[in-house]
Amino acid sequence: MTTDTEASGPGAAAAAVTRMMAGPVRADEIDLSIGEPDQALPGVLVEAAVRSLRDGRTGYTPKLGLPELRDLVAADVEAGTGYRPDVEDVVITVGGTGAVAVALAAACAPGGSVLVPDPAWPNYRVLAERLGIGVLTYPQGESGDGFLDLARIRSGLRAGARLVAVNSPSNPTGAVASAAALRSLVALVREFGAYVLSDEAYESVVFAGGRAPSPLADGGVDVTFAARTFSKTYSMTGLRVGALISPPRFRTAAAALHGTTAGCAPVTAQLTAIEALSSLPGRADQLSATYLARYRTAVQILGPWAPGTPVETLGGFYLWLDARPAGHTSAEVCAALRDRGIVTSSGLVYSATDGFVRVALTAPDDVLARALTLIREELDRLAARAC
Structure with a gap:
């Protein structure tokens, strides 16, 4: 397709x-x-990582992540969007990449298809093809209300796409979607019984200040998978920790997919992430x-x-x-x-x-x-x- x-x-x-x-x-x-x-890596995070090793915290955590970290992620989502997800819908993943993988598999496999922007981070396509998920594309627009080509997205949804990937700020263009564009997308996918994959890896790095709009902010909770990472904001790329906020109806599917493919995110990374959200608000x-x-x-x-x-x-x-x-x-x-x-x-x-x-x-x-x-x-x- x-x-x-x-x-x-x-x-x-x-x-x-x-x-x-x-x-x-x-x-x-x-x-x-x-x-x-x-x-x-900020010094306070270096100390958190070293302390976890010295304290012998090198084993498994609960599969979906440390409860304290899941609660902090939920609070951080609320700070940026006004919506506080239930902790049961927050999964601590192996980087943002792990969050994207779980969302793709939960929403599309087997036999579904995903709509991805062009240009876009290539992992959407590579992972989808490895999972047997069809890939369709829509043109990536500039910042603001024109960020999404809604007519092309509608065509893809009519063709059977189950998930629409959106990445704001965009990798590679840097464009930032407006809240209005995301509201329109939420209404569109709901019309077709589909879902949004909101890749929010760069949501805190916005040149105008503040945080990038999210479809979670304006009633998109029931149709949005939000993938986040600690890699970019906190220089934690090699520690491999991220989070997926999934629609409540996918709670079990997200848990099963993450728990059986990753087991759990590295405990040292999770403890460092707790310190990041607690100590580095600026x-x-x-x-x-x-x-x-x-x-x-x-x-x-x-x-x-x-x-x-x-x-x-x-x-x-x-x-x-x-x-x-x-x-x-x-x-x-x-x-x-x-x-x-x-x-x-x-x-x-x-x-x-x-x-x-x-x-x-x-x-x-x-x-x-x-x-x-x-x-x-x-x-x-x-x-x-x-x-």
Whole structure:
């Protein structure tokens, strides 16, 4: 089952898997290919992790997570959306990726299909295809009310999609959905008896301040799976802990899927997450200010190559660079940049449209400025050769 915007054949999934299998970058390269915050794990979280090991807390937890952490996650959801989920509907997962996997399997398998945006984080497609779930796509819009192509989503729902994935702020574009757009989506999926997968990995990194709107905020509780992670906001990428808030009717399915595939999230990560939610209330504001400044620096250095989107409407960690005027494919541009010591991510990992490059703004300011300068020089050189 496809739509005319779906990447042809298995190319998008294959490109994503190839990226997943890539080895480490060289020590002399600047890696702007992955969304891993360059800020160190805060000291208070380091101490929490070490303390858990010294105290001998290295065993299993309850399968759905430590009760204290589940309660703190519910409170954090309430702080951002006004809705406090029942703790029974909060599952502590192995990263946000684990939350997405459980939601996909619960809502779509077996034999269902999922609608994903283009461009989008590739794991939706890869995981769905491995689970035998059909993949359809809809165009990802810009920030605001046009974030979702509701007409295309309606077509996908008519074709039988059971789940609509939405990622705001978006990986890779940084676009942020408006509350109105999400309300419209909730009404639409309810009309078709379908569900929303709200991937909220970057919901706390919003350049305008505050937190990104969520479909949980405006009556979407019964149709929304919300996937969250501690990786981005708290620099906990390697600790692997996230959370899934599921619609109440999926309480048993979510528990069964997570409990039998993951057992439980790592106890050290869960204890560190408790400390994060308890001790670092201003962490998201700090990150938002950092990445807003970096994005503005990128716009200044890249000049005509920078996206024209108003910076204050964006969020997340990425710059979605349109390199098509350089006259080369995404792969060719990435290869040329790597020859200059800059590792980026091919747009074909995220989109069926060739010619884009995703640049993660996740390097110290001086290193990032040097890398962006080299990117500008290389794009100018490629464009001149193409003339």
